Amino acid sequence: MTQEITTPSPTGVTPSPVERPAPPPAERPAPPPVRDWPALDLEGTQFDPVLTELMREGPVTRVRLPHGEGWAWLATRYDDVKLVTNDPRFSRTEVTRRQVTRLAPHFKPRPGSLAWADQPDHNRLRKPVAGAFTVGAMKRLRPRAQKLLDELVGAMLRDGPPADLVERVLEPFPIAVVAEVMGVPVAEREQVHTWTRQIISTSGGAEAADRAKEGMYGWIAATIRARRDSTAQDVLSLLGAAVGRGEISEEEAVGLAGPLQIGGEAVTHNCGQMLFLMLTRPELMARMRQRPEARGPVLDELLRYIPHRSTVGLARIALEDVEVHGVRIAAGEPVYVSYLAANRDPDVFPDPDVIDPDRDPNPHLAFGNGPHYCTGAVLARLQTELLVDTLLDRLPGLRLAVPPGQVAWRRRTMIRGPQTLPVTW
Template sequence: MTQEITTPTPARATPHGTDPMAPSPAGPPAPPPVRDWPALDLEGTAFDPVLAELMREGPLTRVRLPHGEGWAWLATRYDDVKLITNDPRFSRAEVTRRQVTRMAPNFAPRPGSLAWADQPDHNRLRKPIAGAFTVSAMKRLRPRAQEILDELVDGVLRDGPPADLVERVLEPFPIGVVCEVMGVPAADRARVRAWTREIISTNGAEAAGRAKEGLYGWITATVRARADRAGEDVYTLLGRAVARGEIAEEEAVGLAGPLQIGGEAVTHNCGQMLYLLLTRPELMARMRRRPEARGPVLEELLRWIPHRSSVGLARIALEDVDLHGVRIAAGEAVYVSYLAANRDADLFPDPDAIDPDRDPNPHLAFGNGPHYCTGAVLARLQTELLIDTLLARMPHLALAVPADRVRWRRRTMIRGPQSLPVTW
C-alpha cells in the first residue's frame, strides 16, 4: 500500500525564524566540501560514522559515493527529508538518464519501476497492484503467513538447538510470504531467492547484471503466461493489466522486480531486531512482560536500526531550489537519508537511545511521500508474526555464541546478521 501526500511539508524555520526556502539576502554561501563516502562493512548495529559526521556538518552536505559520476547533495534533517521526498521539483525519473554518484555498482533502471517514476506515471503504474497490498489483503494473508512460519519453527524445534535463525526462519519466511503474494510457484522459489540475494549485494556489476537478467527474464515469462488467468496474486494482476492495455509488458516487469526482492528487507531488519533483543536483556524482558504493548517497541526498533548501508536512490532537481540559504541548482543530484532523519534530535529526543515508550514516533523507516514503501503493511505483518511467534514458542531464546561472534553481512546494501545462532 502506497501512501500519497500531495502537499509539500514546509521545511523547518531557521533559528532566526527565516524561511529556509528563501534565498539568502547576502547571496548564497560557498558550497560545503565534497566528502567521499566509501562502502563500509560495519559490525553489529553500529551507526555509520561517516553519516554521523555528515549530520554534524550541517543540514545539507555534498557526497561522492563509490560508483557513478560526480557528487550529490545529501539532506539529513527530518523536515528537509520530508520536503524533498514530497516535492515534484525533485525527480526520480530524471536520474535514469544520468550516471549519478551511487552505492550500487550496476545501474540499469527498467521502465515501469515505481522507484523511478514521477507523477502521474507513478499512480498509473501502481494502480494494477494496489489491491494486493491493502490492509484487508494482509488480513486475508495472515493465516497463511502464520502457517508458513509455524512450519519453519516446527522444524527448528524438532531438530533441537542450536539453530541459525537466519537460515532456518528469517530468510525462508519472508521469501515464502512474498512468493505467496506475488504468485511464485514452489518449484521456482529457490532460484528466485538466489537471484534476489545477488542483486542486492555489492559483489560487482557483472554478477548483479547476470542475476537481474535471470530474474527479469523469469518475470517476463510469468507475466505473459498469466494474461488470461484468474487470481489475485501480483503476477496475475500484472498479466491481466498488460492484456487490457493499462500498462506495457516492460512496465509490468519493472514493477514486479523490486516487489519480488522486497522480502530481503524483512529478513535483515528482523535479524537486527532479534539481535538487539538477545543482547539487551531489559528490552527482551519488556517484550515478554508486556506482549500487548509490543507494537510501539517494534516501531521504535524500526526507527533505530541502521537497516541499510549509505543511502538509497537519488533525485534530480528540475529547477533551482534554495534550502537553508544553499542553492541546489537545476540538474544537480540530491540524496536524502532516512537513517539520519530518524535520528534527528528535533523530532526524536535522545535519538540514539532505544526508547520503548517513545510517543509520538513518526519515523521514516518506510520512506515518505509517493515513494512510501508499497509493501509497508506486509512488512509490518511479517515482523509482528516473527517476533510474536519466536518469543512464544521459544520462551528461553538466547544467543548460542557470544554477541561479538555473530557474523554480519559484508558487501551489501541491506545490513543485518549473516547468521544468528541461537539456543532455547
C-alpha cells in the same frame, strides 16, 4: 534598483527625495566541502560515523559516494527530508539519464520500475498492484503466513539447538510469503527462490547475479504473458490483467514485479537487527516478553533506531532552483536524503540515540515518505510482527549461542544485517 530616503528640514518643508543605491544583495555563501562517503563494513547496529559527522556539519551537506560521477547534496534533517521526498521539483526519472555519484557499482534501471517513476507515471504504475498490498489483503494473508512460519519454526525445534535464525527462519519466511503474494506456483518456488538468493547474495560475483536476474526476469515475463486474462488477485495476475487491458506495457509489468519478488531481503535483515538488539539487551527482551500486547510501539521504535542500510538509497535531480534550509540547490544538481539521519533528528526524537520503548509520538520514516513510500510497507510490518511474536512465544529461552562479538555481519552490501544469527533455547 534604488531606495528613496528623505532627510528632515529645519524649515519643516519636506525636501525632495534623495536617491542612493540599494545595498548589494547578500553574496551566496560558499557551498560546503564535498565529503567522500565510503561504504563502511560496520559491525552490529553501529550508526555510520561518517553520517554522524555529516549531520553535525550541517543540515544540507555535499557527498561523493564510491561509484558514479561528481558529487550530490545530502539532506539529513527530518523536515528537509520530508520536503525533498514530497516535492515534484525533485525528480527520480531524471537520474536514469545521468551518472550520479552512488553506492551501487552497476546502474541498470529497468523501464517500469516504481523506484525511478515520477508522477503521474508513478500512480499509473502503482495502481495495478495496489490491491495486493492493502490492509484487507494482509488480513487475508495472515493465516497462511502464520502457517508457513509455524512450519519453519517447528522444523527448527525438532532439529534442536543450536540453530542459525537467518538460515532457518529469517531468510526463508519472507521469501515464502512474497511467493504467496506474487502468485508463484508451488512447483516453481524452489527455482524462483534460487534466483532470488543469488541476486541478493554477496557471493558469486556480478556475473552469477546477472545470470539469475536474466532467469528470473525471463520467467516473470512469461508468467505475466500467460495471465493476461486472469481474474486472480496475486501480483503477477494483476499485472498480467493490466497488460491485457493496455494500462501498462509488458516491459513495465516486468520492471514492477522484479523488485517486489526480491523484496523479502529487507525484512530478513531488519528483523535480524531487531532480534540481535533484543538478544543483547536483557531489559529490552524482558519488556517484549512481559508486555506482549504492547510490542507494536516497541517495533516502531526499533524500526526508527536500526541502521537499515549503508550510506543512502536513490538520488533525485532538482528540476529547478530550490532552497532547502537556506541552501540553494541549483537546477540539475543531484540530491540524496538520509532517512536514517531523519530518524535521529533530536528536534523530532528526543534522545535519538536511545531505544525508548515508550516513545510517543514516533513519526519515523523507516518506510520512506511521499509518493515513493514503500509499496510493501504493510506486508513488511505483518511479517515483522509475526516473526517477533512467534519466535518469542515459541522459544521462551531464546538466547545467542555465541558471544555478541562473534555474530557475523553482512559485508560489501547495501542492506545491513547479521549474516548469521546463532541461537539456542
